[in-house]
Amino acid sequence: MVDYTKKRFLVIDDQKLAREALRTVAQNMGAFLVEFSSSYPDAIHRIRNNAPDVVLCDYILGDGRSGQQLLEELRRFNLLPDETIFIMVTGEQSYEQVVAAVELVPDDYLIKPFAPDKLMLRLDRLTARKEFFQPFYAAKRRNDHARALALLADGLKSDAGRPYRFESLRYMAETQLRAGQAAAAEATYRSVLEMAALPWARAGLARTLHRQQRLDEARSEIDPVVAAQPDFFDAADLKAAICLDQGEPEEAQRVLDMVARRTPRNYVRKRLLAEAAALNGDMKTANAVMQEVLANDSMPGAVTVQDKLAMARSQIGENHMLDAARTLALLTEPELQHLALPERASYTALLYLCSPSKGKTRFAGLRPALLEAPLPAIARCDVLRAALVLGDNELADYHAKSLMAGEEAKRVFPLVRALYSARQRADDFRDLQRQAALARIHH
Amino acid sequence: MQKKWDILAVGVHDTKNQLFQAEAMTADLERRLGVDLGEVRYVIESAAASLSRTLNAYRLFTDERALPLTPVVVADLLDEVALDLRQHLARAGLTLTVDGAVDEQWLLDRERVIMLLDNALQNAGRYARQEIRLSATLADDGLCLRVEDDGPGFDSIPPAHGGVGLMLAERITHLHERQGRHGRLALTNGGALGGACVTFWLP
Numbered sequence: 001m002v003d004y005t006k007k008r009f010l011v012i013d014d015q016k017l018a019r020e021a022l023r024t025v026a027q028n029m030g031a032f033l034v035e036f037s038s039s040y041p042d043a044i045h046r047i048r049n050n051a052p053d054v055v056l057c058d059y060i061l062g063d064g065r066s067g068q069q070l071l072e073e074l075r076r077f078n079l080l081p082d083e084t085i086f087i088m089v090t091g092e093q094s095y096e097q098v099v100a101a102v103e104l105v106p107d108d109y110l111i112k113p114f115a116p117d118k119l120m121l122r123l124d125r126l127t128a129r130k131e132f133f134q135p136f137y138a139a140k141r142r143n144d145h146a147r148a149l150a151l152l153a154d155g156l157k158s159d160a161g162r163p164y165r166f167e168s169l170r171y172m173a174e175t176q177l178r179a180g181q182a183a184a185a186e187a188t189y190r191s192v193l194e195m196a197a198l199p200w201a202r203a204g205l206a207r208t209l210h211r212q213q214r215l216d217e218a219r220s221e222i223d224p225v226v227a228a229q230p231d232f233f234d235a236a237d238l239k240a241a242i243c244l245d246q247g248e249p250e251e252a253q254r255v256l257d258m259v260a261r262r263t264p265r266n267y268v269r270k271r272l273l274a275e276a277a278a279l280n281g282d283m284k285t286a287n288a289v290m291q292e293v294l295a296n297d298s299m300p301g302a303v304t305v306q307d308k309l310a311m312a313r314s315q316i317g318e319n320h321m322l323d324a325a326r327t328l329a330l331l332t333e334p335e336l337q338h339l340a341l342p343e344r345a346s347y348t349a350l351l352y353l354c355s356p357s358k359g360k361t362r363f364a365g366l367r368p369a370l371l372e373a374p375l376p377a378i379a380r381c382d383v384l385r386a387a388l389v390l391g392d393n394e395l396a397d398y399h400a401k402s403l404m405a406g407e408e409a410k411r412v413f414p415l416v417r418a419l420y421s422a423r424q425r426a427d428d429f430r431d432l433q434r435q436a437a438l439a440r441i442h443h
Numbered sequence: 444m445q446k447k448w449d450i451l452a453v454g455v456h457d458t459k460n461q462l463f464q465a466e467a468m469t470a471d472l473e474r475r476l477g478v479d480l481g482e483v484r485y486v487i488e489s490a491a492a493s494l495s496r497t498l499n500a501y502r503l504f505t506d507e508r509a510l511p512l513t514p515v516v517v518a519d520l521l522d523e524v525a526l527d528l529r530q531h532l533a534r535a536g537l538t539l540t541v542d543g544a545v546d547e548q549w550l551l552d553r554e555r556v557i558m559l560l561d562n563a564l565q566n567a568g569r570y571a572r573q574e575i576r577l578s579a580t581l582a583d584d585g586l587c588l589r590v591e592d593d594g595p596g597f598d599s600i601p602p603a604h605g606g607v608g609l610m611l612a613e614r615i616t617h618l619h620e621r622q623g624r625h626g627r628l629a630l631t632n633g634g635a636l637g638g639a640c641v642t643f644w645l646p
Contacts, residue, residue, distance in 0.1 A: 018460060021467035028470050091459040094452070096554055100511030111554055113463035113491050115484055116470050121526055125519055162547045166514035196512060196550045196621060 002127045009034045010052040012043045014062035022056050028116040040065045048079045059090035072104045082137040085126045101199040101229040145179035173204050182211040199225050203235045210242050218242045233259045247410030249280035267297040279415055283317030290314055305335050305343055312350045324354035342379040349386035377408040388423045404436035455498045462491045485531045500607055503614050510618045514548035517579050524560045532568050543579030549586050555615045562608050563590040563641045570594035588643045596632035596639045621646040
């Protein structure tokens with residue numbers, strides 16, 4: 001039996017009476033300290049600064065947010081230690097559908113009403129599970145993937161690991177993905193699917209296929225998951241990413257728009273939506289969404305240089321040059337000084353586009369580096385666009401060829417074609433495409 | 444249809460929230476005053492369970508969605524069901540034994556299976572003389588969950604007055620489907636204790 005007199009609890013609920021009820025339950029178990037949080041931002045702040053041993057979180061948090069969204073944000077930004085027990089408390093039996101489907105799940109959930117001894121029983125079991133996986137958590141924190149996988153493999157073979165088989169397999173697949181072993185992760189997810197058609201395993205399989213650039217197969221796995229599980233938002237994000245790589249930005253935007261409406265405060269998703277809209281040529285949506293992100297994403301450090309560049313990009317796309325210049329002026333001196341080459345390339349290109357007098361010299365000064373160093377696709381697109389406007393065909397074609405020869409060719413194809421067409425160079429672009437295709441064949 | 448469901452679900456949710464507060468207050472009183480209010484808490488939990496059963500019945504007979512299956516450690520499941528009811532049955536002079544060393548995970552709808560077993564045990568509690576047995580075994584490539592009592596057994600099979608509980612039990616068991624096989628419910632007389640025996644087989 002676990003000694004709860006040494007455990008710190010955090011109760012998260014926006015309703016005062018419900019918080020009191022949960023506190024009473026925790027105290028009746030002898031909890032050492034019970035703290036409260038009545039709002040989403042406060043909960044994140046408390047957990048980030050001093051993670052408790054146990055979190056009891058209500059599913060409905062008010063203000064359009066849910067405990068599930070909170071959990072996903074905590075896990076996504078690694079704010080919740082693996083050792084902390086997170087229990088979702090709900091009167092909604094429909095929450096089971098969420099837990100059965102999604103990848104980011106709580107350690108357990110409890111349907112109200114429940115007695116203190118039921119909570120204690122569940123916590124005892126969860127504590128035992130956490131203890132079983134503790135060596136794995138430590139290896140995971142050190143990014144020691146080999147050790148983590150070895151521990152999980154041993155656990156799967158042991159008697160002590162029998163009650164944790166599915167968790168072990170899920171952790172194994174996730175670790176294999178982190179370690180860049182997409183094929184191994186694929187095999188692990190397939191082994192789970194042989195036992196049961198679990199949506200999170202099918203989404204995981206889609207993810208491994210996506211990583212291996214087997215896009216059609218990835219799409220055929222993720223489509224039915226998204227269709228059958230409307231609350232599995234991460235699956236929708238994955239589908240959108242696959243669609244973008246397949247060169248289907250319209251479908252990506254449609255899917256992301258649908259889930260973003262249901263999770264209006266998920267700004268990671270909003271950024272994906274802005275990207276899809278921009279690739280789809282829908283600069284009005286990209287602009288509006290990025291404005292919302294910059295204005296409302298209040299997580300410390302959330303608004304990044306990349307966000308400001310994305311905002312400026314969409315404003316330029318809409319011909320709002322003055323607004324774009326103002327956005328770029330938001331970059332602070334320290335930010336400008338510490339820009340890595342990809343961001344510097346984007347910054348100078350976008351600055352030239354919205355403020356030619358300010359940006360021309362800087363862009364010209366960076367030209368030698370832009371003709372040598374490899375750049376990510378988004379920076380190449382910015383440079384290409386600026387080069388086309390400047391009339392620097394050598395620079396533009398260099399980056400267009402690299403884009404068409406790379407893995408993101410399908411993703412950026414509609415945008416690049418549109419940029420060349422706008423400069424009456426559609427035929428030149430077709431030639432570049434042909435050259436890239438020939439290079440791929442001969443490779 | 445979704446609107447009717449939402450209206451029902453919101454009503455049930457709000458009521459269960461209030462029952463939760465009542466449960467917490469009762470547990471607090473027990474602790475502070477050192478009195479046994481277990482039966483009061485049992486009644487509150489039964490009221491909540493009854494609401495859930497009604498909502499479930501509505502959903503299961505109108506919604507085509509598959510059951511949410513999650514991996515559940517079978518031994519833990521039995522422990523939890525026993526926790527819900529052991530004291531209540533003891534107050535009625537009945538002994539509940541749990542016999543199930545299936546210490547591995549099975550994919551099932553945990554909340555609904557707990558509801559099934561709670562219901563079966565409560566029914567057994569009405570007819571048992573002294574003893575009720577809850578067990579889990581592996582058979583026929585599936586999981587057998589069994590509730591047996593030492594009472595007079597079923598008057599007829601199927602029982603004349605099966606009610607919502609039996610209908611729900613059959614539906615929930617049937618909806619547990621894996622690899623083309625569906626769960627089954629069986630009612631028999633005899634069993635290990637000589638009385639009624641309810642067996643849920645889940646693939």
